[in-house]
Amino acid sequence: MRKKVTVVGAGHVGATLAQRIAESGLADVVLVDLAEGIPQGKALDLLEAGPILGHDSRISGANSYDETAGSDVIIITAGLARKPGMSRDDLLAANADIVKVCAAESGKRSPKAVMIVVTNPMDVMAYVAMKATGFPRERVFGMGGVLDSARFRTFIATELKVSVENTHAFVLGGHGDSMVPLPRYSTVAGIPITELLKKEQIDRLVERTRNGGAEIVALLKTGSAYYAPSAATAEMAEAILLDKKKILPCSVYLTGEYGVNGVFAGVPVKLGAGGVEQVIEVKLDAEEKAGFMKSVEAVRSGCAKFT
Numbered sequence: 001m002r003k004k005v006t007v008v009g010a011g012h013v014g015a016t017l018a019q020r021i022a023e024s025g026l027a028d029v030v031l032v033d034l035a036e037g038i039p040q041g042k043a044l045d046l047l048e049a050g051p052i053l054g055h056d057s058r059i060s061g062a063n064s065y066d067e068t069a070g071s072d073v074i075i076i077t078a079g080l081a082r083k084p085g086m087s088r089d090d091l092l093a094a095n096a097d098i099v100k101v102c103a104a105e106s107g108k109r110s111p112k113a114v115m116i117v118v119t120n121p122m123d124v125m126a127y128v129a130m131k132a133t134g135f136p137r138e139r140v141f142g143m144g145g146v147l148d149s150a151r152f153r154t155f156i157a158t159e160l161k162v163s164v165e166n167t168h169a170f171v172l173g174g175h176g177d178s179m180v181p182l183p184r185y186s187t188v189a190g191i192p193i194t195e196l197l198k199k200e201q202i203d204r205l206v207e208r209t210r211n212g213g214a215e216i217v218a219l220l221k222t223g224s225a226y227y228a229p230s231a232a233t234a235e236m237a238e239a240i241l242l243d244k245k246k247i248l249p250c251s252v253y254l255t256g257e258y259g260v261n262g263v264f265a266g267v268p269v270k271l272g273a274g275g276v277e278q279v280i281e282v283k284l285d286a287e288e289k290a291g292f293m294k295s296v297e298a299v300r301s302g303c304a305k306f307t
């Protein structure tokens, strides 16, 4: 039997994500949204692409959660997106109310599911979802690091004129303005970029990565990025659905790792059928550690509003 994925929020990120998952043939997809007709219409449109693209995934849309029962993976994308000049944190109060309901309603119908939170400010929303569902930290975590790393990889590949497939990048910390790209652990064909690029070049790429979301918001003016965010989330979903044990940066509730307790932050984890199967600790130098701690404290102050 095919696996089942629920995507809550049928907006830009949710609908594109549903498309990626359905077209990969990995799972059937249920798209849920408040807006009447939108999830049903988008689901039908996606379903009708099946004969052309050659996939048999079932895709349905709903305004309530009953159809989501028995999902293997639930992905929360519902909520407001940024407008120009807004930070992710400006979305906090409104999106917390939305995520609380979406996570609780979907979680109780699929109590064994793995939940991925995308809605911003993502690290705090992952905390809200964990509290709302009562899921253990292995089964509720956030998407941010895969996207931030992909942006860093894109900029590295462009700067060095090499294939993106040769680039690996490491971004730690919260998915916000204080995220911590780690050049020492970012490589091209296994060679650290610190040996390939000058400090000024690296600093420029790091800054562009930190601003990656805002750069797109400023260009679009009426919404935020969704092609790369949906690709990043689909990679995480695939790792879970296929039990790949893939190492990916995800926002996880830390319980002592990296010297941090009781807060979500982006760190490398092993993703498999059980969700987060291991948190991987890498050695940080003093400057990296300071950046990570600053980022963690920014998330902690957001979470404090919900404890």
Ligand SMILES: NC(=O)c1ccc[n+]([C@@H]2O[C@H](COP(=O)([O-])OP(=O)(O)OC[C@H]3O[C@@H](n4cnc5c(N)ncnc54)[C@H](O)[C@@H]3O)[C@@H](O)[C@H]2O)c1
Pocket: 008, 009, 010, 011, 012, 013, 014, 032, 033, 034, 035, 077, 078, 079, 080, 081, 082, 091, 095, 098, 101, 102, 117, 118, 119, 120, 121, 122, 143, 144, 147, 175, 223, 224, 225, 226, 229
């Ligand atoms: N974590 C990341 O890296 C990342 C990247 C991109 C976007 N995001 C975030 O993802 C979220 C969605 O972005 P988008 O571009 O798809 O926005 P969008 O406005 O296109 O879609 C949001 C959808 O959520 C729906 N919605 C609102 N309240 C709901 C509720 N209570 N129940 C069900 N559905 C509800 C809306 O009707 C809308 O269709 C935003 O918060 C955005 O900031 C996060």
